[in-house]
Amino acid sequence: EAQVTQNPRYLITVTGKKLTVTCSQNMNHEYMSWYRQDPGLGLRQIYYSMNVEATDKGDVPEGYKVSRKEKRNFPLILESPSPNQTSLYFCASSLFVNTEAFFGQGTRLTVV
Amino acid sequence: TQLLEQSPQFLSIQEGENLTVYCNSSSVFSSLQWYRQEPGEGPVLLVTVVTGGEVKKLKRLTFQFGDARKDSSLHITAAQPGDTGLYLCAGRLSSGGTSYGKLTFGQGTILTVHP
Numbered sequence: 432e433a434q435v436t437q438n439p440r441y442l443i444t445v446t447g448k449k450l451t452v453t454c455s456q457n458m459n460h461e462y463m464s465w466y467r468q469d470p471g472l473g474l475r476q477i478y479y480s481m482n483v484e485a486t487d488k489g490d491v492p493e494g495y496k497v498s499r500k501e502k503r504n505f506p507l508i509l510e511s512p513s514p515n516q517t518s519l520y521f522c523a524s525s526l527f528v529n530t531e532a533f534f535g536q537g538t539r540l541t542v543v
Numbered sequence: 544t545q546l547l548e549q550s551p552q553f554l555s556i557q558e559g560e561n562l563t564v565y566c567n568s569s570s571v572f573s574s575l576q577w578y579r580q581e582p583g584e585g586p587v588l589l590v591t592v593v594t595g596g597e598v599k600k601l602k603r604l605t606f607q608f609g610d611a612r613k614d615s616s617l618h619i620t621a622a623q624p625g626d627t628g629l630y631l632c633a634g635r636l637s638s639g640g641t642s643y644g645k646l647t648f649g650q651g652t653i654l655t656v657h658p
Binding site: 464466471473479481521532533534537 | 646647650
């Protein structure tokens with residue numbers, strides 16, 4: 432089944448403790464991206480990747496890192512999480528940059 | 544300020560009514576997409592519009608892209624409880640340049656259709 436898989440689905444952590452949210456797609460898509468969703472703000476793009484080893488900042492990249500060492504995986508790294516990064520995070524992939532985006536089921540992160 | 548302004552943010556209507564959701568910007572977009580999201584799930588694409596003035600229909604849903612490619616609307620005819628959800632517009636700027644890969648979302652419209 433074609434899908435985008437994020438892990439974990441839920442995470443509670445403490446300020447400053449490094450964490451990684453994984454994202455994997457099995458559709459051989461070139462384009463992948465990360466978003467955070469907050470009430471009243473819609474989805475805001477954090478980082479995106481046009482292809483392997485090609486990543487770029489979205490609208491809210493501060494406090495986040497990503498890597499794209501292989502086509503299927505696009506992990507989101509929070510080196511030193513802070514409470515303002517408490518949010519619902521979505522990973523998405525699409526065949527190319529301007530085609531349909533397929534979203535994962537989301538990761539609800541709470542930083543205390 | 545949001546690059547894409549969606550209105551209204553909340554809409555509560557009775558089954559059978561019609562409704563329109565708007566997505567407006569001062570910028571020109573090369574394409575605009577509409578997504579629907581249900582609680583606990585990621586957004587799912589409904590439609591993509593790419594040509595100014597384009598109208599697309601999906602059963603009871605009609606999508607329109609403005610002539611100047613700065614705005615779009617979603618019209619639902621005879622709404623049903625199953626239409627309840629969060630509707631999001633998203634666009635890619637026309638003069639993307641280094642921002643070509645960015646996809647910008649509106650704030651979303653929460654639609655509730657009562658039986």
